[in-house]
Amino acid sequence: MNTMFNLQQYALQELKDTYNEHEIKYLCSHLFCKMLHCTNIEIHLNKYELLEKRFVDNFVAMVAELKTNKPVQYVLGETEFLGVDIQLNNETLIPRPETEELVMWVAGSGLRAGAKVLDVGTGSGCIIITLGKMIQGLELHGADISAEAIRQARENARINGVEVHFYERDILRHETWDWPDFDVIVSNPPYVRVSEKALMHERVLGYEPHRALFVADEDPLVFYRVIAEFGRSHLKSGGLLFFEINEAFGKEMIDLLSGMGYREVELRKDIHDRDRMIKAKWTK
Incomplete structure (x- = not known):
């Protein structure tokens, strides 16, 4: 052999x-x-x-x-995201193709050098690092509740030669810290309901961090609501908010963001024709 x-x-x-x-x-x-x-x-x-x-x-x-049943990405300790090499640990999710679609949407939204971008729930840093590779001159920020995720994200930024300001912070308690204002906030927060676990493969349930995946059935939009509220205080006028979402809550997300005063709310389907991402503009 x-x-x-x-x-x-x-x-x-x-x-x-x-x-x-x-x-x-x-x-x-x-x-x-x-x-x-x-x-x-x-x-x-x-x-x-x-x-x-x-x-x-x-x-x-x-x-x-x-x-x-350990995913090959965790066996190797790395994956590729839009052509960018990203290392993983047990506190970071394996990036999905729909997240790549979200990043392409953000990158094509008119971002220019000098814009401040925040990635909430950054995990491995794949979103914010890839944006930094795609568009030169952005001021990049990433936040996550997990110290191990932040450590891995910092290492990924170093490996890829991208400068990112990372913070170990719980966005559900965002008022605890001072934050700058941003031109763009992007997030792929936990959105899989606990009741949906039965539909998921052991490769996900057994190895990917549950804290980054699951949310209580009683309040499945909690992260979106809190991040959108954060955006009302920390998005510049005309700033954009991007989310990856649970395909079951497209209409609810439109209603949530519109009800909070966001404008030009746009729901977009992924390559599999599922409602998986949404964009909104904040105008003070």
Whole structure:
């Protein structure tokens, strides 16, 4: 078991009860590319070449982790977000494709150098760091309740050469601290209702931080309401508020933001035709 071909056959056998064949082959290619710093073409060309024992041992250990349903992003400790390398720890969510769509919307909203942008619930920092990579000259800020998330976000900013001001703060108690005023506030807050846990895969429930995912059924819009209230005090006139949302609450989010005095409220669907993001303008 000392070639990529042999290792893929090993993985197909070990993971057959956890993933289907197509998924296993994709996971193997992903691990090979990341661990050997090669392309899929190089994998095909070199699949019968002998590998170092160190690599083989690492691969076998990773397959053992994958067998427990641990997501490959946590096995590797990293992922890619709009082409930006983002490291993860157990206090940071795996970024989703719909979050990439949200970032593209924010980036295309007329942001210019000098604008102040705040990412609430920054987690790994993927949103704010990627915005900083996409648009030069922004003043970037990120806040999160988790000290470990902030530590990871700072490291991701350093790795990617982006300057971000990070704060360990609970947005539900935002009045505790002094904040500057912002041109844009963006957030992907907890929005999965506890009652929706039954619909979720063990790869999510077993490994992703519940504090960053779930919200009580009794008040599922609590973070949106508090952040929107924060925005009324800390968004500049004409400033924009962006949220990723639970697809079940599109209408409720429109009503919430409109009722709080926001204007030009726009609900947008993701690539799967689900209501997943919303934008609003604050005018003092």
